[in-house]
Amino acid sequence: MDRAGTAEKILDVAESLARHGGYGGFSFRDLASAVGIKSASVHYHFPTKEALGVAMTQRYNDRFLDSLGDPRDSRSVAEKRQAFIAGFRAALVEENLMCLCGVLGAESASLPQPVAAAARGFFERTRDWLLEALETDPALGDAKAREVAALELVARLEGAMIMAQSLQDVSVFDRVAASG
């Protein structure tokens, strides 16, 4: 245990803090003290906050997409949809945190451009995953209908997470997620 290098630990803590209070909501000192080092040591691993923000977001995106599995595997469309919803639910309920890119997306206009671009990548990749997963859905014949269905599901889950947090009621997420 504890085999993770310092850079990984920094990304773990940075992600937690950013999913709590956004990109502007954590400082190198918060971060360093939670990791157990000094803020100067954080700069050794990530030269700037912007570089840390990009690395953190890319790692989040990769991990989330990975957890969904192959959108073209043998699972049914319903199973894939449920796996997608479960990914968001786990972020909210098991980790008790927001979706990183939901938070970053909300403050997107004020982020350093490379961080905003990394957050944008989350929405492009999740949309594309759903586009492939929904390809065999008989209720969604053409590509346009599939794209709207994909965008709509991501939007609904992101909004539901924010409302569940603000209203302090996880059932808000569950009821909205099941309303598709």
Add this chain to the structure above:
Amino acid sequence: MDRAGTAEKILDVAESLARHGGYGGFSFRDLASAVGIKSASVHYHFPTKEALGVAMTQRYNDRFLDSLGDPRDSRSVAEKRQAFIAGFRAALVEENLMCLCGVLGAESASLPQPVAAAARGFFERTRDWLLEALETDPALGDAKAREVAALELVARLEGAMIMAQSLQDVSVFDRVAASG
């Protein structure tokens, strides 16, 4: 013109800045310089940032709810739904800003408690407005179904706004909004 008092101007600018970069994303100095005064003068009108945050959010909520009209007036359910969607769309497209409480909701866990409570009020009040507006919807018989429909619409629109901003594509909002 320019009859608005300084306190109102401060709230106008604070709201703009917060809808751009969140509660943590603006400072009293940013704010003051945009209004054309000094930061010490902002403290004359609002003693703390927390007090300013609460006033700004309550005013936003009142104005948004006001713009929706009476949820029990003679309009059809479809008209009221469209008015609700139009309120969100105007925030995004005409003002080119996020929904204040979407942004605050995303960073809710890191806000001063009174500001988080004010943001929560937005979601309670919009949900309640929709509950009343949907009361005559023949497709939504019982109160539970109406509440899910209300939560779902707010969630979908909030998520769609964030995605439209992050993907820099207003049509994302329109397509998701119309997908109900």
Add this chain to the structure above:
DNA sequence: GTCTATAATTTGATAGAC
């Protein structure tokens, strides 16, 4: 790779003149 020390800037907030 981590530290101490520090620079340069920004933050929310206050005191007191006008």
Add this chain to the structure above:
DNA sequence: GTCTATCAAATTATAGAC
């Protein structure tokens, strides 16, 4: 009501010892 002046604290970031 607005200002100047200022404070204490926090911010990102760097230099250089170990």
